[in-house]
Amino acid sequence: MAQQHRIAVLAGDGIGKEVVPEGIAVLEAVGRRFDIDFAWQAFDWSCETYQRTGRMMPPDGLDRLRPFDAIYLGAVGAPGVPDHVSLWGLLIPIRRAFDQYVIVRPCRTLRGVQSPLKRVGEIAIDLCVIRENVEGEYSEIGGRLYSGTAHEMAVQESVFTRHGVDRALTHAFEIARTRRRHLTSATKSNGIIHTMPYWDERFAAIKARYPDVQTDQYHIDILCAHFVAHPEWFDVVVGSNLFGDILSDIAPAVCGTYGLAPSANINPERSHPSMFEPVHGSAPDIAGKGIANPIAQIWSGAMMLEHLGHAAAAAAIVSAIERVLADGDCRTRDLGGRASTAEMGRTIIAAL
Numbered sequence: 001m002a003q004q005h006r007i008a009v010l011a012g013d014g015i016g017k018e019v020v021p022e023g024i025a026v027l028e029a030v031g032r033r034f035d036i037d038f039a040w041q042a043f044d045w046s047c048e049t050y051q052r053t054g055r056m057m058p059p060d061g062l063d064r065l066r067p068f069d070a071i072y073l074g075a076v077g078a079p080g081v082p083d084h085v086s087l088w089g090l091l092i093p094i095r096r097a098f099d100q101y102v103i104v105r106p107c108r109t110l111r112g113v114q115s116p117l118k119r120v121g122e123i124a125i126d127l128c129v130i131r132e133n134v135e136g137e138y139s140e141i142g143g144r145l146y147s148g149t150a151h152e153m154a155v156q157e158s159v160f161t162r163h164g165v166d167r168a169l170t171h172a173f174e175i176a177r178t179r180r181r182h183l184t185s186a187t188k189s190n191g192i193i194h195t196m197p198y199w200d201e202r203f204a205a206i207k208a209r210y211p212d213v214q215t216d217q218y219h220i221d222i223l224c225a226h227f228v229a230h231p232e233w234f235d236v237v238v239g240s241n242l243f244g245d246i247l248s249d250i251a252p253a254v255c256g257t258y259g260l261a262p263s264a265n266i267n268p269e270r271s272h273p274s275m276f277e278p279v280h281g282s283a284p285d286i287a288g289k290g291i292a293n294p295i296a297q298i299w300s301g302a303m304m305l306e307h308l309g310h311a312a313a314a315a316a317i318v319s320a321i322e323r324v325l326a327d328g329d330c331r332t333r334d335l336g337g338r339a340s341t342a343e344m345g346r347t348i349i350a351a352l
Contacts, residue, residue, distance in 0.1 A: 002037040005308055008068040009162070010044040013086070014282025015292035015341075016046075016074020022294035022345030023072065023301045026317060029349045030305070034313040041068070047078035047086050056089030062097045070304050075282035075298065076282040091222025096134050098272035100265035102137075102171045103244065104130040104303070105279060107251035107261055112325040113335065115256045117228065118223060124253055127234040130175060132168035135159045138241045160195045160240070162202065169206040171268055172238035173289065176213045179235055183210075184248060185217040186239035199240060222252055231255075250277060257334040259293025260321075262300040264307065276304040286333075290340045293332040295321055299346060320351035 011020040030061060030231055031038055043064070045057040058064075058078075065071060071094065077086045094100070108126040109115065141157035157334040169185075185203045189196035200217065205214050218226065220243045226233060227250045239247055252261035261279035278296030299321060306314035324330055330347040331337020339347070 001032075002035045004037040004039055005069040006039045006067065008065050008071045008212075009040050010045060010090075011042070011074040012070060012076045012090075012282065013046045013078040014075050014284050014287035015280075016076075016282055016348070017136075018287070018290060018292050018341050019278065019294040019297035020028060020072065020074040020313045023297040025345055026298045026320075026348055026352070027301045027305070029352050030317055032345050033042050033316065033352065035308060036271075036305070036313060045074070045090060047081040048103060050081050050086065055094075057085060058074040062093060065094065065273065066098075070273050072301065072304060073275055073277040074280070075280070077282040077284075079284050094275055097266055098267055098275070100267050100272070100274055101132065101134045102268065103129075103133045103248070103262065104175070104264045105129045105131065105244075105248040105251070105265055107248070107255050109255050110260065110322060110325050111259065112328050113256040115254060116255060117126050118135060119230070119258075120254065123232040125231045125251075127231065127251060128175060128179065128249040129234050129251060130168065130236060130238040130240070131246055131248060132164065133244075134241075135161060135164045136241030158195050160198055164255045165202045167268075168207060169203055169238060170209075171266075172236055173210045174207060176236040177210070181212060182214045182216075184223070184234055184237045185215070186220050186237060186243040187217050188220045188243070190219060191287060192319075193198060195240075203238075207298035210302055217256055220246070223247070227251060228254060248279060257293065259296055259332060259334045260291065260299065261296050262303050263296075264300065264303040266307065271319070274304075274307055276300040276307075290342065291333050292341050293334050294341050294345050295325075295348070298345070314344050317348075320348050323351045324348050 011017045050056045051069050076091050106128040137158045139159040142155045146152045181198050187196050189200050231254050251285040252258050263279050265275040267274050302314040302317035324347050330339045332339050
C-alpha cells in the first residue's frame, strides 16, 4: 500500500507559479515508481493576495498549514509590494511558527553546467551551507524614531541565544558527519563586538563534542572571497541568519546558475512541518515567459522526499537531473539553451 503524504503547496509569486507545477509532476512520477502517494493542497497566498486583501495570507494561515507533512513553496515577492512586506507577511512567519531553525542549502558543480569562473572547470565543488534561520540579524526588535526630522534614526537589534545558536551549530556538525567531516564557521568577531565573539565561543563549545570533525573559521568578508577563489576548500559551512543567506547565494553563482540551487527549511525534531523551496526567488524579470529553470524547485522536492524518509526516491530525482544536464540536449536559458520550463520538466521525468 502506498505511503501518503499531505503536502501544502504555495506557488507564490513570479516564476514560482511556473516551476512548482513541474516539481509536482516530477514528484508524482517518482511517487509512481516508488509507491509514494501525495495529497496536494494548494494555497494561493502571494503578493496578489496582499494587493487584494492587505495580507500575504489570511489570519488563520499558519493554523491551516500546521497539519501538513511538509510545505512545498515556489517563490515570494513581486514588483509593487515592498520586499520586507512580502517576506515578513508569509515566508518568515512560516519559518518561525514552525521552528524551522536551520536552512540546508547544498550546492555542487555538475557535469554539463558551465561556471562563470574558468578555474571551476578544473575542480569539483561540493559544499553545503547551513544557515541559522529564526533569530540572529533577522530579528523583529528595533524601530524608528523621529521620522521625517533631522534626528530620524533606525535601530535594528541582532539576537543570538545559546539555545538558538547551539542547535544550529549542532545540526551543522551532524550534517558534516554524514559528508566529509569538515565544518567551517562564518564569523565577523573582529568587527561585531558582542554577537560574533559569542557565536565563536559557542562554536568552540559544540566543537568539543565532535572530535571527529575537522573545523576552521573565517571572517565573512574573506570567506566570501574564498567561496569565489577557492570553493573546493569547503564541505559544510555554517553561518548566522545573515551570513548564511549571503553565502548560500554566492555558492550557486560560482557553480553556474541559481536555477540549480535547492533549499530546505528544516524543523529537525519534526514537531512541525518543514518547508522546501528553491533559492532563486520570484525572478519577476522572466516571470510569465515559461523559460525559468525548474531544476531548483525539482531538487527541493527531492530534499523534501529525503526528509520524509524516501532517500531512494530522492536519489532517483537527483540522478535524473544529473543525467539530463550531462546529456546537454535540454537546456533552459540560464544554461545557455532554449528549452522551456515545461520541456525541462518533461525531460527529467523521462530520465526517471
